Amino acid sequence: MPGTLLLLLAYLTYLVLGAGVFWLLESPAAHDSSERFQHDKWALLRNFTCLDGPALDSLIRGIIQAYQNGDIVLDNTTSMGRWEFVGSFFFSVSTITTIGYGNLSPRTMGSRLFCILFALVGIPLNLVVLNRLGHLMQQGVHSCARVLGGTWKDPAKARWLVGSSALLSGLLLFLLLPPLLFSHVEGWSYVEGFYFSFITLSTVGFGDYVIGENPRREAGGAPSTHLPVVRVPGHLLRARPWMNPSRNYPLWYKNTVSLWILFGMAWLALIIKLILSLLEAPRGSQSAIWRDL
Amino acid sequence: MPGTLLLLLAYLTYLVLGAGVFWLLESPAAHDSSERFQHDKWALLRNFTCLDGPALDSLIRGIIQAYQNGDIVLDNTTSMGRWEFVGSFFFSVSTITTIGYGNLSPRTMGSRLFCILFALVGIPLNLVVLNRLGHLMQQGVHSCARVLGGTWKDPAKARWLVGSSALLSGLLLFLLLPPLLFSHVEGWSYVEGFYFSFITLSTVGFGDYVIGENPRREAGGAPSTHLPVVRVPGHLLRARPWMNPSRNYPLWYKNTVSLWILFGMAWLALIIKLILSLLEAPRGSQSAIWRDL
Numbered sequence: 001m002p003g004t005l006l007l008l009l010a011y012l013t014y015l016v017l018g019a020g021v022f023w024l025l026e027s028p029a030a031h032d033s034s035e036r037f038q039h040d041k042w043a044l045l046r047n048f049t050c051l052d053g054p055a056l057d058s059l060i061r062g063i064i065q066a067y068q069n070g071d072i073v074l075d076n077t078t079s080m081g082r083w084e085f086v087g088s089f090f091f092s093v094s095t096i097t098t099i100g101y102g103n104l105s106p107r108t109m110g111s112r113l114f115c116i117l118f119a120l121v122g123i124p125l126n127l128v129v130l131n132r133l134g135h136l137m138q139q140g141v142h143s144c145a146r147v148l149g150g151t152w153k154d155p156a157k158a159r160w161l162v163g164s165s166a167l168l169s170g171l172l173l174f175l176l177l178p179p180l181l182f183s184h185v186e187g188w189s190y191v192e193g194f195y196f197s198f199i200t201l202s203t204v205g206f207g208d209y210v211i212g213e214n215p216r217r218e219a220g221g222a223p224s225t226h227l228p229v230v231r232v233p234g235h236l237l238r239a240r241p242w243m244n245p246s247r248n249y250p251l252w253y254k255n256t257v258s259l260w261i262l263f264g265m266a267w268l269a270l271i272i273k274l275i276l277s278l279l280e281a282p283r284g285s286q287s288a289i290w291r292d293l
Numbered sequence: 294m295p296g297t298l299l300l301l302l303a304y305l306t307y308l309v310l311g312a313g314v315f316w317l318l319e320s321p322a323a324h325d326s327s328e329r330f331q332h333d334k335w336a337l338l339r340n341f342t343c344l345d346g347p348a349l350d351s352l353i354r355g356i357i358q359a360y361q362n363g364d365i366v367l368d369n370t371t372s373m374g375r376w377e378f379v380g381s382f383f384f385s386v387s388t389i390t391t392i393g394y395g396n397l398s399p400r401t402m403g404s405r406l407f408c409i410l411f412a413l414v415g416i417p418l419n420l421v422v423l424n425r426l427g428h429l430m431q432q433g434v435h436s437c438a439r440v441l442g443g444t445w446k447d448p449a450k451a452r453w454l455v456g457s458s459a460l461l462s463g464l465l466l467f468l469l470l471p472p473l474l475f476s477h478v479e480g481w482s483y484v485e486g487f488y489f490s491f492i493t494l495s496t497v498g499f500g501d502y503v504i505g506e507n508p509r510r511e512a513g514g515a516p517s518t519h520l521p522v523v524r525v526p527g528h529l530l531r532a533r534p535w536m537n538p539s540r541n542y543p544l545w546y547k548n549t550v551s552l553w554i555l556f557g558m559a560w561l562a563l564i565i566k567l568i569l570s571l572l573e574a575p576r577g578s579q580s581a582i583w584r585d586l
């Protein structure tokens with residue numbers, strides 16, 4: 001019981017420290033961009049004389065409300081990610097993996113209730129699949145180590161070598177190489193792609209980056225020339241060609257990403273399980289954990 | 294190996310079926326609201342003669358971009374949920390629990406990298422805490438059953454009774470009663486509150502509903518009278534008083550909700566583990582699972 005209290009205290013401290021760092025890192029940027037937005041709003045007001053301040057505020061509020069409700073689809077077309085079959089499938093994946101990007105979320109009461117039932121069975125089912133995949137990966141690593149240990153007559157060295165190369169190749173395959181693909185197809189920077197990869201595979205899924213409905217195919221983030229460009233002041237309207245339905249994603253892309261999510265989650269679950277055992281294990285038994293890997 | 298293929302096939306079938314249902318349920322509503330939005334846009338264009346079609350499109354696109362970037366803060370004030378300490382703390386909780394609502398997400402590269410490190414240690418730490426809490430809950434149920442079994446001289450009946458009342462009281466405490474609180478404080482309907490509760494505790498966290506930054510305190514969702522009401526056509530501007538900084542949340546509210554998240558997740562993890570063992574267990578051993586509970 002005192003152990004539990006200590007654990008809760010450590011947990012709280014960790015959260016408070018994290019909150020402090022995020023506060024320090026984000027609040028200046030948030031303040032800046034809020035000021036920039038106010039500045040742009042005044043520029044807009046000067047240009048569009050038929051809008052007064054409260055009307056513009058109201059307009060902005062209404063547009064964001066409509067966006068939150070999922071009402072906004074520009075140019076009479078639907079983007080790839082919305083409620084067609086492919087979009088619905090990706091939504092289903094994001095639900096049962098508990099990633100929950102939230103770029104799509106059910107709007108009708110019927111589909112909300114269905115979503116709950118779907119998740120109630122789907123989340124355990126997904127865990128079963130991830131467990132099985134993780135088990136297969138572990139088995140592969142173990143049999144490699146056994147074969148190599150038999151050849152070398154040095155099982156400890158073989159285990160160590162195979163274990164670390166498995167760790168490294170997983171890191172490459174699931175976290176370090178995919179950002180290259182994303183930066184090519186989605187136009188993100190490498191760090192943005194890496195951030196997306198980690199936030200996805202850890203199932204946090206903020207939804208600030210989602211594949212398949214993103215801006216700028218063009219390198220460097222230059223605005224697409226397909227969209228009408230209007231000369232209005234302020235960077236408010238120097239926006240990226242967001243939700244551009246004219247961009248083509250390669251056909252193999254979403255399937256490959258789905259496979260990456262599945263195997264990557266299984267792999268990251270193994271890694272998190274490893275960190276978990278390191279956190280939970282009493283001192284001295286940690287070498288046993290490394291051996292188990 | 295054929296078992297794994299069958300499992301993957303079942304998984305894929307489940308996803309395809311779910312996608313089909315979501316497609317059927319959501320696409321008509323999405324189509325309707327998209328049409329309504331187009332209609333409202335034309336009404337706006339008639340009213341604001343200084344805006345032409347492309348300028349309005351560009352304006353809408355720019356506003357949504359700014360909103361996605363977290364730039365928009367109306368009325369020069371910051372809402373409760375943003376990057377102050379309380380907001381950062383709630384963001385930290387949402388990250389390490391992997392809920393990841395995404396109403397806030399880190400914007401600067403520094404805080405994104407910190408976020409990855411923070412999650413890498415925080416997610417396992419959170420799992421340790423949840424495991425401990427779940428273990429304590431199970432122990433409580435077991436010792437109740439033991440005491441009652443000793444009194445009644447009928448351990449099986451005592452186990453059954455204590456187990457089902459634990460299930461029922463968990464259901465009440467974590468899923469059925471909290472929506473009442475949310476509907477009181479946030480102004481959601483009961484079903485909306487229930488949907489929020491489930492989506493939160495299952496760690497899906499779409500972010501379509503988040504506590505602490507919500508519209509209408511008033512019953513029935515009537516617009517607040519604190520905001521300037523502008524007469525402009527279309528329901529686009531009949532928006533709810535969204536991000537209204539003048540609303541007061543009770544002081545105990547966010548702490549209570551954090552505790553609910555913590556204990557509720559531990560409880561739901563137990564339930565999902567139960568469903569998981571039912572899915573994974575070979576036939577015949579299922580009664581053993583019920584006994585373990």
Ligand SMILES: [K+]
Binds near residue numbers: 098099205393497
């Ligand atoms: K999530």
Ligand SMILES: [K+]
Binds near residue numbers: 101204497498500
């Ligand atoms: K999420």
